[in-house]
Amino acid sequence: MAAFSITVNNKKHQVEVDPKMPLLWVIRDVIGLTGTKYGCGITQCGACTVHVGNAAVRSCMFPVESVGDEKITTIEGLSESGDHPVQLAWKEIDVPQCGYCQSGQIMAAVALLKENPSPTDDDIHKTMTNICRCGTYNRIKKAIKAAATARV
Amino acid sequence: MEGLVKKLNRRNFIRVSAIAGGGFVLGFNFLSSCSPEQRPGQLIDLNAFVKIDTNGEITIMNPNPEVGQGVKTALPILVAEELDVDWKDIRVEQAGLDTNKYTRQVAGGSGSVRESWESFRKVGATARQMLINAAAMGWAVSADTCHTENGMVVHKKSGKKAKYGELVERAATLDVPQEVNLKSNAAFKLIGKRIANVDNQAIVTGQFKYGIDTKREGMLYATIIRPPAFGQLLESLDDTAARKSPGVKQVLKFENKIAVLGQSTWEVLQGAKMVKAEWKDDGILESTTDYSKNLKSVLLNEPKEESRRKDGNVLEAFSSAAKVVELDFEAPFLAHNTMEPMNFFAHVKKDSAELYGPIQTPERTRTRIAELLGIPEEKIAIMMTRMGGGFGRRLMSDFVEEAATVSKLAGNIPVNVIWSRESDMSGGFYRPMYSYKYKAAVDNDNKLIAWHHHSVGVGSSAASGDSFPAGAVANFQVDTEEYKSPVSTAPWRAPTHNFIGFSEQSFIDEIAHKIGKDPVAFRLEMLEQAKNNPIGKVNYNPDRFATVIKKAAEVAEWGKKKAGNVFQGFAAHFSFETYVAEVAELEKQADGKLKLKKIYCVADCGTVVNLSGAETQLEGGIIDGIGHAMYAELTLTKGKPDQTNFNTYRMIRMREVPEVEVHFIQNNEKPTGLGEPGLPPAGPALANAVFAASGVRLKTQPFIKSGLFA
Ligand code: FES
Ligand code: FES
Numbered sequence: 136m137a138a139f140s141i142t143v144n145n146k147k148h149q150v151e152v153d154p155k156m157p158l159l160w161v162i163r164d165v166i167g168l169t170g171t172k173y174g175c176g177i178t179q180c181g182a183c184t185v186h187v188g189n190a191a192v193r194s195c196m197f198p199v200e201s202v203g204d205e206k207i208t209t210i211e212g213l214s215e216s217g218d219h220p221v222q223l224a225w226k227e228i229d230v231p232q233c234g235y236c237q238s239g240q241i242m243a244a245v246a247l248l249k250e251n252p253s254p255t256d257d258d259i260h261k262t263m264t265n266i267c268r269c270g271t272y273n274r275i276k277k278a279i280k281a282a283a284t285a286r287v
Numbered sequence: 288m289e290g291l292v293k294k295l296n297r298r299n300f301i302r303v304s305a306i307a308g309g310g311f312v313l314g315f316n317f318l319s320s321c322s323p324e325q326r327p328g329q330l331i332d333l334n335a336f337v338k339i340d341t342n343g344e345i346t347i348m349n350p351n352p353e354v355g356q357g358v359k360t361a362l363p364i365l366v367a368e369e370l371d372v373d374w375k376d377i378r379v380e381q382a383g384l385d386t387n388k389y390t391r392q393v394a395g396g397s398g399s400v401r402e403s404w405e406s407f408r409k410v411g412a413t414a415r416q417m418l419i420n421a422a423a424m425g426w427a428v429s430a431d432t433c434h435t436e437n438g439m440v441v442h443k444k445s446g447k448k449a450k451y452g453e454l455v456e457r458a459a460t461l462d463v464p465q466e467v468n469l470k471s472n473a474a475f476k477l478i479g480k481r482i483a484n485v486d487n488q489a490i491v492t493g494q495f496k497y498g499i500d501t502k503r504e505g506m507l508y509a510t511i512i513r514p515p516a517f518g519q520l521l522e523s524l525d526d527t528a529a530r531k532s533p534g535v536k537q538v539l540k541f542e543n544k545i546a547v548l549g550q551s552t553w554e555v556l557q558g559a560k561m562v563k564a565e566w567k568d569d570g571i572l573e574s575t576t577d578y579s580k581n582l583k584s585v586l587l588n589e590p591k592e593e594s595r596r597k598d599g600n601v602l603e604a605f606s607s608a609a610k611v612v613e614l615d616f617e618a619p620f621l622a623h624n625t626m627e628p629m630n631f632f633a634h635v636k637k638d639s640a641e642l643y644g645p646i647q648t649p650e651r652t653r654t655r656i657a658e659l660l661g662i663p664e665e666k667i668a669i670m671m672t673r674m675g676g677g678f679g680r681r682l683m684s685d686f687v688e689e690a691a692t693v694s695k696l697a698g699n700i701p702v703n704v705i706w707s708r709e710s711d712m713s714g715g716f717y718r719p720m721y722s723y724k725y726k727a728a729v730d731n732d733n734k735l736i737a738w739h740h741h742s743v744g745v746g747s748s749a750a751s752g753d754s755f756p757a758g759a760v761a762n763f764q765v766d767t768e769e770y771k772s773p774v775s776t777a778p779w780r781a782p783t784h785n786f787i788g789f790s791e792q793s794f795i796d797e798i799a800h801k802i803g804k805d806p807v808a809f810r811l812e813m814l815e816q817a818k819n820n821p822i823g824k825v826n827y828n829p830d831r832f833a834t835v836i837k838k839a840a841e842v843a844e845w846g847k848k849k850a851g852n853v854f855q856g857f858a859a860h861f862s863f864e865t866y867v868a869e870v871a872e873l874e875k876q877a878d879g880k881l882k883l884k885k886i887y888c889v890a891d892c893g894t895v896v897n898l899s900g901a902e903t904q905l906e907g908g909i910i911d912g913i914g915h916a917m918y919a920e921l922t923l924t925k926g927k928p929d930q931t932n933f934n935t936y937r938m939i940r941m942r943e944v945p946e947v948e949v950h951f952i953q954n955n956e957k958p959t960g961l962g963e964p965g966l967p968p969a970g971p972a973l974a975n976a977v978f979a980a981s982g983v984r985l986k987t988q989p990f991i992k993s994g995l996f997a
Contacts, residue, residue, distance in 0.1 A: 136533065153533055153554075160553035164508070169500035170493020172675075173552070174626050175708045179933035182626060210493030217492040225491045229483040229899045232907055233355025234490035235626040235675025241491060260942035266933060268626050268676050269355050270910030272944040274903065 141202050143168065144212025154200035158192075159183045161199045162209060170210035170238045174266070181265030184239040184246075185209050191246035191262075210238035213245065221245050224282035232269035240265050244279050253283050336366060336410045339418075343438070343452030345372055348382045350389035351399045352647050353486075354677035355907075356962040357900035358399040360485045362407055364896055365400075368477045369411030369470060371435040372451070379485045383670040384649035394647040394674075395682050395778070400896055400958045401864060405469070412467040414458075421458035422449050472894060472955045481899040486673060498644030498672040499705060501632040506701040507536055509693050510555045512545040512562055513714035516926035518773035519566040521545070529561040538562065539696050546693045552705055559707075572926030573772065575720070578745060579617060582722035582770055585743045586615075590766035596752030598823045599762035601726075604737035608728030612798050616725070616790040617987045619920035620745070621718035621779055622928075622936060627675020628711040633690035634701040639666040640691060645674035645681055652684035656691050679778035683716055712936060713928040717921055718779030719744040721786050725794045728762075733802045735813065737762040740791070744769060746776035749783050755832065755861055756795070758825035759813035773926065780911060781963035784862040788967025789916065789974065789988070792858035796975040797984060806857050806975065807840045827861045834952055835859060835889045839868035842950055843887040852876075853884075856975025858968035863960025866891040866952075869909065871945075871972035875980050880997035883913065883973055885946040888965065893956035901961050906947045908965025914939025916970030917996070918989045937989075 137154045140147060143166060150165050157176075162168050162185065171194060174182030178193040185194045186208040213219045217226070221244050231237045240263070247254060247262045254262075259276055267275070338346040347366045353359040363379045384392055393399075415435055422440035423430040426447050433442050441448050472478075489495035514521065526538040529547060534554025539546045545562055549555040573581070605611055631644035640662055646652050649669045657664045674681055690704040706714070721744040728737040738760040742750045748767040757763055779785060799809040811833055818829035836859050840846070845855060852875035859868035870887040886909050895901045918937035922929045930936035974985040981995055990996065 156551075156553050160551055163500075164502075164551035164553065167502065168493070169496065169502075172497075172626075173499065173628070173705075173708075175933050176556075177708075177932055177934060180626065180938075210491075213492070217488050222491040226483060226487045229481070229487065229903065231484055231487055231490045232357070232903060233626065233674060233676045234484075234486060234495060235355075235497060237490050238493045263941045266626065266938045266940065268624055268678070268911070268938065270907035270914070270939075270944075271903065272910060272939075272941045273906060273947055276941065 137200070139199055139202070141199065141207060143207045144209060145206070150199070152199060155198045158185065158194040158197045158199050158202060158207070162194065162207075168209050168211050172235060172238060174236065174239070179266070180236070180239070181243055182236050182239040184242040184265065186242060186246060189246065189249055191243050210242060213241070219245065220285045221248065221278070221282045224278040224285065228274050228278040228281060230271050230274040230278050232271055236265060236267045236269075240267065240275055244275070244282070248279065248283055254279065336407075337370065337414045339414075339451050339455045341452050341456060343376075343450050344378065345370075345376055345438070345451065346378045346380055348380050350382045350392050352392065352394040352649065352671040352674065353381065354394045354647060354674040354681065356394065356399070356904060357484065357897065358394065359673070360482060361400050361896045361900055362403055363485070364477050364482060365403065365407035366411040368475060369408045370415050372438040374477055374482060376438055381671065381673070383668065384653060386650060392649055394677060395679070401960060404957045408469050409467060412469055413464060416464045416467050417458040417461055418451050418454045420461050420464070421454040424461075425449070425454075425457060479895050479898060482897045483899060495673065497627055497675050498632065499627055499630045499675070499703075501643055501703050503632070503634070503701045506632075506703055507548040507550065507697065508552045508555050509546050509548045509702045509704045510552070510559050510707060511689055511704060511710065512547070512559050512564060513710060514543060514566050515713070516566070516572055517775070517923070518569050518572045518926045520569045522565040522567045524565075525563040528563070529558045532558040532561050534558070537697055539693065541692055541696055544689070546689075546696075546704070548693070548697055548702065556707055570773070574924050575619070575922040578720050578770075578772070578923075579722070582617070582720065582743050582745070585768055585770060586722055586724045586741055590741055590768065592766070592768055595750055595765040595767055596757060596823070597764050598757070598760070599737075601737045601739045601762045601764045604762035605726065605728050608736065609731045610802065611726065611728045612801050613724070613726045614794050614797055614984070615986060616721075616723040616786075616793070618718070618721040618786040619922065619988055620720045620774070621915060621919055622712045622921050622930075623678045623680035623715065623779060624712065624936070624938065625674070625676030625678060625680055628708055629680070629686040629706040629715065630704060631687045631690035632701065632703045633687070633694040635660060635691050635694040636699055638662060640668070642667065642669045642687060642691065643672065644687070644690070645672050645677070646684065646687060647674070647677045647681040648684065652687050655684050655688060659688055660691060660695065678780040679782060680716065683777055685715075708933070709931040712921075713931045716775045716777035718785065719747045719749065719776040721749050723786075723790045725790065727794070727798050729798070729802055733804065735760055735798065739764045741766045743767070744776075745772045745774055746770070750787065751783060753824055753826040755817070755825070755827055756791075756813050758817040758821045758823060761822055763822065774923065780908070781862055781966045784860065784963070784967040785912075788858070788860040788862070789970040792860060792968060792971035793974050793984065793986070796856070796971070796978060800978070805846065807836060807845055810836055810859060827866070831891050831952075832859070832861060832866050835866040835868040835891050838950065838952060839870055839887060839889040842889060842948070843870035843872065845870060854976050854980035856972045856977065856979055858971035858975060860964070860967040862964045862967055865959040865961065865964035867905070867964045867968050869968040869972040871969070871976040873973070873976045873980060876997055881977060881980055881995050882997045883945045885948065886913070886969060886972065887948050889950045889952065890964065891952040891954065892961055892964070893954065893958045895951050896958050901951065902949045904961040905949050905965035908963060909947055909969045910939060910944055912966035912969030913945065913973060914943070916973060916988050916990055917943070918991050920989050
């Protein structure tokens with residue numbers, strides 16, 4: 136057990152946990168923000184994607200001790216009321232089916248657009264490797280493009 | 288709380304009445320006297336479907352479990368359409384299990400909308416009529432001279448208008464009309480439009496609480512250790528190290544399993560790794576190769592059970608045929624792999640229980656739990672959460688039973704049992720492994736005269752007798768058998784259809800090629816026969832079936848030369864009362880490898896309730912169908928699953944997904960299933976395109992093993 140001070144969605148949290156505890160579980164079970172999901176625990180599915188600094192990170196294998204001073208953003212911190220361009224596009228295109236994978240998809244998409252504001256299909260395919268069992272992939276792609284255009 | 292409920296009742300602020308037809312209840316209540324914070328959850332139980340408060344807030348309850356199929360949006364649309372209210376003024380709430388008020392609270396068989404089409408509209412129409420009657424009474428005019436407009440009753444002659452909220456108090460004192468008229472399809476304002484999922488806002492902001500997100504005061508997280516292989520029993524257990532693991536509070540042995548309870552999910556998952564358990568084999572543990580051999584050997588013998596269907600005499604027809612075509616198919620086990628792993632919250636007390644989580648079958652589950660705990664059903668509350676996928680897995684209640692058992696054994700404490708992905712993939716239920724044999728014969732005129740399907744599946748039989756091409760072939764026989772095994776199998780999206788669709792549509796394609804007929808023309812010829820001169824009973828309408836086939840051929844430009852190295856494959860399948868035809872289009876690259884580009888889909892699902900929802904269900908089914916046909920299999924070595932997570936069990940990802948174009952046949956028929964019917968034709972459409980491009984007939988899945996793909 137060790138004490139960590141981490142900043143999630145611009146709020147400081149003091150947590151007393153095993154340094155090896157993955158960030159996912161610190162966020163979900165210790166801090167209590169459950170928008171970030173567990174899907175596989177081995178960085179395969181992307182359901183647990185958050186931003187550490189500006190980078191999209193699969194938090195299920197990212198030990199809390201590695202966070203350092205980086206600021207963490209989760210789906211809850213993306214916008215005040217769901218009006219981030221990517222969230223708006225997701226609603227507009229009506230992407231979610233069961234919805235479980237979508238917070239991870241959105242966090243991955245936001246990071247992609249930050250780095251590459253007008254991605255090609257190929258760029259999208261390379262970055263968006265999250266799994267969606269419901270098969271919403273084409274709408275996800277459409278929403279990413281809609282969000283990209285909305286911001287230009 | 289009891290007191291408040293009674294008081295409101297006495298004040299006649301609540302009305303719950305039975306209406307004719309569906310056996311449903313319709314309830315209004317008036318909560319204007321309570322501020323929003325004071326409107327406690329329990330009050331919801333007093334209403335069945337519609338709640339209009341005097342401030343005009345309209346709430347529509349969704350009684351069915353939402354698993355991603357879109358019922359929580361579609362069912363309220365039906366009510367709102369007839370109630371005549373603006374969709375943006377509606378709030379939708381999920382109802383818990385309540386068998387006194389609702390019927391069929393199930394998510395399965397693509398049945399929610401098709402079973403509720405009339406009754407849910409009647410609920411809306413009845414409420415609307417009561418509001419009209421209330422207005423007419425207040426204005427002292429005849430109800431016939433009033434109409435509604437977007438949440439308002441209007442008397443045209445006098446120009447008087449009243450909002451529903453102003454009328455609801457009086458409406459609740461009136462008799463419930465026994466007969467109401469429903470709108471004609473032409474008058475629909477909401478039905479058929481694109482309406483977004485009602486939970487989108489909560490989902491995209493991460494606010495939506497799934498079952499796995501449940502956390503309560505004093506609750507412990509729990510995870511379960513199951514036998515590593517099907518057919519193993521727990522022999523001994525050493526939990527010394529596990530108990531010392533940080534955060535672990537309890538280790539319990541129950542049935543053939545071990546539960547580890549603790550303060551966080553990660554800590555219990557870590558703790559579970561420290562448990563040393565010895566397992567012993569209970570009988571012979573089979574591997575995939577054994578199943579493959581054993582299933583095939585079943586098919587070598589004459590069918591043991593009575594035929595599912597027998598028209599004419601197939602044996603005679605085969606012996607006198609001009610040509611006989613035969614093909615064998617084999618399906619792998621598949622895991623359900625819902626993105627939200629199995630989980631459930633339970634708090635079992637001395638004589639009552641609270642259960643909360645993702646379940647497709649709350650009613651059946653409650654019965655099971657009542658038996659398990661010896662607590663009467665009335666004392667067990669089940670609330671269904673929106674599910675992170677179901678695909679049939681959550682028709683089972685094993686994980687709810689586990690949660691209830693663990694809560695009780697741990698000292699009647701609240702627990703959330705969460706399965707790790709490894710547990711979820713290796714310790715649950717699978718789509719059965721199947722082995723199929725098809726044999727068909729044509730006469731000298733190349734007319735199909737005989738069809739025999741002999742099937743066997745692990746733990747489940749797998750053929751339906753009356754579906755296409757039954758009715759189109761004079762000598763027709765379907766035999767099906769079950770192979771017993773310790774591997775637990777369960778319905779999996781589009782049960783039986785998910786592989787019947789593949790094998791039957793591939794076989795039809797094979798016959799067409801063997802006799803030199805165009806695969807589309809051949810199907811239409813069979814449907815012509817089923818229409819004009821049906822043999823025995825059929826469960827499909829040949830005209831509707833032919834219409835989707837023709838339309839799919841038209842939109843995909845079937846048979847017309849496409850630019851480059853483009854090849855197409857055709858498949859059509861009828862399931863859950865919906866007709867779906869699909870054309871797969873693939874490209875042969877310069878290196879000879881194949882790449883799937885596009886799927887065209889035409890569906891006749893009757894009246895489309897929510898265009899956005901309908902489209903995404905079909906598209907999702909197609910992508911799921913392609914993904915599993917291309918990549919997925921669950922293999923066993925001595926009863927032990929070889930794949931336990933997504934690093935070895937391959938799921939389709941975005942770069943592998945084809946473009947999908949969905950079309951609907953416009954008609955006024957009643958709505959039919961959508962969550963499943965898109966899936967069965969996807970795999971065979973692709974396989975038939977592969978045949979067109981390469982001459983290779985794919986008979987097993989996953990296709991990726993064929994080495995033909997880029
Ligand atoms: S839970 Fe982290 S990638 Fe799946
Ligand atoms: S929307 Fe269900 S897993 Fe993606």
